[in-house]
Amino acid sequence: MNLNYPAEWKEQKTIWLAFPHNEMNWGGELREKIIAFYYELIGICSRFQPVNVLVQPDFILPAEQKKKFDNAPFKIRWIPIETDDIWIRDYGPFFVYSQHKTSKIINFQFNAWGAKFPPWNHDEQVPKEIALRKRLALKTFPYIFEGGAIEVNDDGLGLTTLPCLVGENRNPTSELKHVEMALKEAFGLRDLLVLPEGLIGDHTDGHIDNAVRFVSNERIAMAWEEDQNKPNFKPMLRNKVILETWLKRHYGEKAHVDTVQIPTQKVIDGEILPASYMNFIFLNGALVYPKYEEKFDNLAEAYFKSVFPDREIIGIDATTVIRQGGSLHCISKQES
Structure with missing residues (x-):
């Protein structure tokens, strides 16, 4: 079966989100902040395209908020499907197309990033639940893999990182080639580059969406650290050399690898928070990037405006969601 996974900058039918409810991660002082963040994000997304939000069966949208959303330019659907947490990028369905342009789900x-953060029994059922509701064929691959670990362009090229493919509580190292073959089949890839690592401190084992993103077929943006004394300097330098060689092999002089300085890496309870401007999302006619209320935000905004002059560039404060190690791309899933 020849499958195609469209690049994220292509026209989208809708964007999927999962509303926060997990008291262990989003209780106490974070509860009001994360809910306000989601209302803001949903409002932004609904200016450009329909929004589907997974909610717990007992969810009730406050009347004041419902009134605001009822007037949104595009429809917001609240869909009762149980989840364990908000990271729908990783556990949610991949919407692909067959050679006959028929929509399918893979x-x-x-297993929550190598069995690090239980429970995940509801999250792992989400693709099946959505496939049933949308009456779409579902194809399941027998390997552990998350949505934030894959990045594709519209020309059959894909990017991922080695620690997200094999390792403890993931796929056995001996299965690496089989995992790579499955990814090529699933996303319709002619070439898959496996980088040695992602950002330091990333709980996901180094998802590609925090480190490297395609901004066009021949152009890549990557997280960068200018300070040679910081832990991310050497890994990102190594990634840059590999990416430049690989992309040039495919596109020659058209190839570009851009660097975008990462935010000042904050530490909570001894752990580095993997804040990155690469965790942006595409919407129809817009790009939304995470802000961290610090000095490098303006540089990121200027970069996105230079690359996408025809898109509205919108920044949103992601300092709450990064507290649990993720950002905008991690909490969303596009359906093209």
């Missing part, structure tokens, strides 16, 4: 095994 999914992989999900």
Whole structure:
């Protein structure tokens, strides 16, 4: 079966989100902040395209907020499907197309990033639930893999990182070639580059969406650290050399690898928070990037405006969601 996974800058039918409810991660002082963040994000997305939000069966949207959303330019649907947490990028369905342009859903095994953050029993059922509701064929691959670990362009090229493919509580190292073959089949890839690592401190084992993103077929943006004394300097330098060689092999002089300085890396309870401007999302006619209320935000905004002069560039404060290690791309899933 020849499958195609459209690049994220292509026209989208809708964007999928999962509303926060997990008291262990989003309780106490974070509860009001994360809910306000989601209302803001949903409002932004609904200016450009329909929005589907997964909610717990007992969810009730406050009347004041409902009134605001009822007047949104595009429809917001609240869909009762149980989840364990908000990271729908990783456990949610991949919407792909067959050679006959028929929409299908594919999914992989999900175990919360190598069994680090239980429970995940509801999250892993989400692709099946959505496939049933949308009456779409579902193809499941027998390997552990997350949505934030893959990045594709519209020309059959893909990017991922080695620690997200094999390792403890993931796929056995001996299965690496089989995992790579499955990814090529699932996303319709003619070439897959496996980088040695992602950002330091990334709980996901180094998802590609925090480190490197395609901004066009021949152009890549990557997280960068200018300070040679910081832990991310050497890994990102190594990634840059590999990416430049690989992309040039495919596109020659058209190839570009851009660097975007990462935010000042904050530490909570001894752990580095993997804040990155690469965790942006495409919408129809817009790009939304995470802000961290610090000095490098303006540089990121200027970069996105230079690359996408025809898109509205919108920044949103992601300092709450990064507290649990993720950002905008991690909490969303596009359906093209």
